[in-house]
Amino acid sequence: MSKKLPLNPALGVDKNHMFDVLYNVPDQIKEAVGIGENAPLWAGNAKSDKYAVFGLGGSAIGADLLRSYAAATPGASHLMLSVNRGYTAPGWVDADTRVVCSSYSGETEETLSAYEAARKKTKDILCITTGGTLAEKATKAEYPVVFIPSGYQPRCALAYAFFPLLTVLGRSGAFHRKAVKSTELGVTETIMVIKKLRDTYAKANKKNPAFALAVKLRDAYPVIYSAAERLDVVNTRWRGQIQENSKQVAFGNYLPEMNHNEINGWQFPKNATKKFKVILMRDAEDHARVKLRFDALADIIKKQVGDVISVEGQGETLLSRMFTLIYLGDWVSWHLAILNGVDPTPVPVIQTLKARLAGR
Numbered sequence: 064m065s066k067k068l069p070l071n072p073a074l075g076v077d078k079n080h081m082f083d084v085l086y087n088v089p090d091q092i093k094e095a096v097g098i099g100e101n102a103p104l105w106a107g108n109a110k111s112d113k114y115a116v117f118g119l120g121g122s123a124i125g126a127d128l129l130r131s132y133a134a135a136t137p138g139a140s141h142l143m144l145s146v147n148r149g150y151t152a153p154g155w156v157d158a159d160t161r162v163v164c165s166s167y168s169g170e171t172e173e174t175l176s177a178y179e180a181a182r183k184k185t186k187d188i189l190c191i192t193t194g195g196t197l198a199e200k201a202t203k204a205e206y207p208v209v210f211i212p213s214g215y216q217p218r219c220a221l222a223y224a225f226f227p228l229l230t231v232l233g234r235s236g237a238f239h240r241k242a243v244k245s246t247e248l249g250v251t252e253t254i255m256v257i258k259k260l261r262d263t264y265a266k267a268n269k270k271n272p273a274f275a276l277a278v279k280l281r282d283a284y285p286v287i288y289s290a291a292e293r294l295d296v297v298n299t300r301w302r303g304q305i306q307e308n309s310k311q312v313a314f315g316n317y318l319p320e321m322n323h324n325e326i327n328g329w330q331f332p333k334n335a336t337k338k339f340k341v342i343l344m345r346d347a348e349d350h351a352r353v354k355l356r357f358d359a360l361a362d363i364i365k366k367q368v369g370d371v372i373s374v375e376g377q378g379e380t381l382l383s384r385m386f387t388l389i390y391l392g393d394w395v396s397w398h399l400a401i402l403n404g405v406d407p408t409p410v411p412v413i414q415t416l417k418a419r420l421a422g423r
């Protein structure tokens with residue numbers, strides 16, 4: 064049963080109640096795992112470890128997170144998992160490739176096109192959606208469909224984009240026993256830790272690290288740096304949430320690559336660089352040399368930028384550290400939206416773009 068919601072401190076701005084969605088994330092994760100445990104599996108006979116996931120936006124980032132998580136998890140790192148954000152299927156997709164078509168609405172034009180392309184290459188197709196055209200097509204073709212709850216903005220349905228797919232892969236034998244066990248522990252820890260964090264993150268006071276960081280980022284240009292492994296997609300998620308929820312620009316890059324180019328760019332324009340605030344997204348399992356690079360980077364740029372702030376996930380398992388960082392970033396973007404005086408839910412510019420593309 065969901066915990067009774069605390070009073071939303073920004074009802075006048077948060078007219079679409081994203082506050083409630085964020086507060087209920089632990090319940091969403093639990094429900095999403097249950098969906099995966101009862102979902103149908105691929106019906107074909109693919110024999111390789113190749114997986115191709117097709118999706119855009121919030122429907123794709125769940126697969127991106129799975130790719131990063133699997134690559135860093137013993138017993139799952141053997142998977143060749145590719146996330147594709149286009150209209151076609153890559154040339155390497157064949158009869159031994161398992162395909163996932165993920166579209167929250169079921170109407171994403173790129174994913175519908177990729178679905179048709181994939182059908183010509185493999186019989187192992189599984190769809191994740193709330194319904195729509197994708198569900199209709201897949202049902203007619205007798206492909207398994209994993210139905211997830213409707214009524215969310217796709218970016219607010221991350222639990223449903225990630226955990227059913229994670230669970231389905233575990234059930235299908237894609238993960239070795241060690242990865243299945245560590246994932247089960249990770250899911251349990253993730254729910255437990257986020258439950259402990261949500262009451263703190265929901266409050267608009269300086270004791271709340273999410274609110275305090277939002278205050279620092281107001282009227283600034285956030286730049287987020289992480290290692291290229293494990294937290295690369297969490298980095299992307301933070302940027303996307305600030306851009307969509309807070310309606311504020313945000314940038315980012317990865318170590319060690321940015322040490323070979325971008326680090327040199329913090330010299331000019333003089334004074335303008337002070338408007339940038341750098342967030343170092345760190346993890347306990349970062350490579351020892353990357354840890355040194357983070358320390359050196361902070362020392363080198365601290366005089367050129369407005370602030371250098373470090374954040375880390377919480378928990379013993381990688382899954383918990385990834386999702387507690389995501390949860391922190393989601394709340395930062397919510398508080399920043401309220402400070403900016405904008406409703407975090409609507410994305411009018413994206414809707415304008417879609418309208419211009421419609422019928423062309």
